[in-house]
Amino acid sequence: MLKSRINRKQFIMYPEKDRNRGFRYFLFLVFICIGFAGGWYYARVLKPAEFINTTPEYLRRDYQTDFVLMIAEAYSGIEDSNYALCHLELLGMSDPVEVMTKAMSYGSSLGYSAEDLAIIGELKDSLNEMQFDVEGCN
Amino acid sequence: MYSRERRSPLYLATGLIIGVVIGLVFGWIILPVEAIDLAPDVLREDFKIEYRELISLAYLANGDIGRARSRLDLLGEGNQARTLEIQAQEAMGRFAQEHIARAIGLLAENLKISQDEIQTFILTEKSPEDNQIAQTATPEQISEINETPSPTATGVFLPTSTSNPIDSPMQQSTNVEDNVKKYLISKQEVLCENQNGVQNLQIYVLDNGVQIPWIEIEIEWENGFNRIYTGFKPDIGNGFADFVMQEQVLYNVKLGELSEPLIGISWAECIGSDGTKWWGGWEINFSND
Numbered sequence: 001m002l003k004s005r006i007n008r009k010q011f012i013m014y015p016e017k018d019r020n021r022g023f024r025y026f027l028f029l030v031f032i033c034i035g036f037a038g039g040w041y042y043a044r045v046l047k048p049a050e051f052i053n054t055t056p057e058y059l060r061r062d063y064q065t066d067f068v069l070m071i072a073e074a075y076s077g078i079e080d081s082n083y084a085l086c087h088l089e090l091l092g093m094s095d096p097v098e099v100m101t102k103a104m105s106y107g108s109s110l111g112y113s114a115e116d117l118a119i120i121g122e123l124k125d126s127l128n129e130m131q132f133d134v135e136g137c138n
Numbered sequence: 139m140y141s142r143e144r145r146s147p148l149y150l151a152t153g154l155i156i157g158v159v160i161g162l163v164f165g166w167i168i169l170p171v172e173a174i175d176l177a178p179d180v181l182r183e184d185f186k187i188e189y190r191e192l193i194s195l196a197y198l199a200n201g202d203i204g205r206a207r208s209r210l211d212l213l214g215e216g217n218q219a220r221t222l223e224i225q226a227q228e229a230m231g232r233f234a235q236e237h238i239a240r241a242i243g244l245l246a247e248n249l250k251i252s253q254d255e256i257q258t259f260i261l262t263e264k265s266p267e268d269n270q271i272a273q274t275a276t277p278e279q280i281s282e283i284n285e286t287p288s289p290t291a292t293g294v295f296l297p298t299s300t301s302n303p304i305d306s307p308m309q310q311s312t313n314v315e316d317n318v319k320k321y322l323i324s325k326q327e328v329l330c331e332n333q334n335g336v337q338n339l340q341i342y343v344l345d346n347g348v349q350i351p352w353i354e355i356e357i358e359w360e361n362g363f364n365r366i367y368t369g370f371k372p373d374i375g376n377g378f379a380d381f382v383m384q385e386q387v388l389y390n391v392k393l394g395e396l397s398e399p400l401i402g403i404s405w406a407e408c409i410g411s412d413g414t415k416w417w418g419g420w421e422i423n424f425s426n427d
Contacts (some may be wrong), residue, residue, distance in 0.1 A: 027150060028149060028150065028152075028153040029153070031150045031151075031153035032156055032292075033157060033343060034154060035153065035155060035156060035158040036158070036159055036160050036161040036164075039158040039161020039317070040161040040162075040165045041161075041165075042161070043162045043164070043165020043166045044171055048165075049166050049170045050180075051173045051179050051180050053181075053182050054173055054181055055155060055182065055185060056185055057238055058173045058175075059176055059177070059178065061175075062296070063176075063178055063212070066295055067262060069194070069196075069257065070192040070209070071192060071193075072195045073193055073195070074195030074196050074198075077196075077198050077199030087192065089260075090185070110294055112296070112297075131296070135219070
């Protein structure tokens with residue numbers, strides 16, 4: 001007890017101890033920030049999170065364009081516009097006709113054949129004539 | 139005199155570790171790298187199923203096996219044909235998906251055929267001067283054929299096209315009048331093995347003696363109609379399909395446009411050596427030779 005009283009006296013008598021403590025806190029925060037920067041760099045650059053179980057809307061653009069082409073090819077065989085619409089929706093865009101237009105444009109820049117672009121165009125023309133009313137895409 | 143305390147710098151290391159942990163949590167969980175520009179191999183499994191479905195339907199329309207194969211390669215899976223077969227069987231069990239199941243099954247079958255052709259090509263190309271007959275590929279050659287290339291990380295994906303595209307399977311099936319293979323009933327036999335069993339209609343479809351899958355069989359009866367396909371029970375036979383008959387119902391059976399109908403088939407009467415009677419089924423073979 002006496003010892004602690006003496007320590008409290010020293011605390012009052014020596015304010016520079018406060019300044020030392022403040023400096024320590026500051027250094028502590030600096031090192032937290034340095035650690036944060038290092039952890040952040042590692043997590044975002046060196047070893048970013050691996051993606052699994054994603055959806056088609058996150059596919060690279062050329063894969064998305066081929067996805068649209070596949071839908072158009074499937075439609076040319078089965079002629080099920082509801083099926084085509086349900087699958088175009090998977091790309092996460094609200095307007096299917098816009099999806100087709102972008103696909104034709106990008107496909108053309110990639111060098112898609114005229115036949116492939118025509119198939120996409122046929123589906124686009126069919127969807128243009130329809131009311132968009134997707135029934136139960138399962 | 140009070141002397142300045144010496145503190146260990148250990149508390150700084152603690153701060154560093156805390157900072158690293160917070161940085162990792164932020165970088166991996168709270169604010170991870172944005173998911174964009176991904177390849178189909180990281181799709182969720184249900185989307186991979188949709189992907190394979192689209193590939194199969196596209197193949198049904200254009201008949202381009204090379205394009206279908208390059209698209210399947212993007213999914214980064216081995217044994218593509220087997221995966222497709224399983225998916226076709228599952229689709230068969232779902233309402234209103236028979237045509238999809240058939241498309242998937244057709245692609246699976248043609249993938250296997252094209253793989254055999256590649257094996258034969260590799261073997262004959264390697265030893266043409268010896269004029270050897272193509273033999274079974276070595277394990278190294280098989281693994282070379284089955285090796286699934288990973289999706290292009292940086293290159294752009296372009297759907298390939300076969301240089302000499304054949305008629306699409308759908309076109310082949312509708313050009314019946316141009317290239318009809320008429321199937322005739324080569325066998326019609328009563329099945330009496332199971333005295334307490336179900337009265338089954340067991341159908342086999344053969345092309346030059348080989349059972350063929352994915353052939354549509356139409357079964358019609360008064361006020362009823364059903365379509366079944368061969369190939370969904372490969373453990374029994376690729377060209378096998380079966381159907382449960384009901385009592386006192388007459389059925390007409392035909393292979394779509396490929397055969398004349400077999401009319402008025404029903405439960406068959408079986409008689410044992412001791413005079414016991416019971417009802418049996420039928421085995422019917424359709425063949426084109």
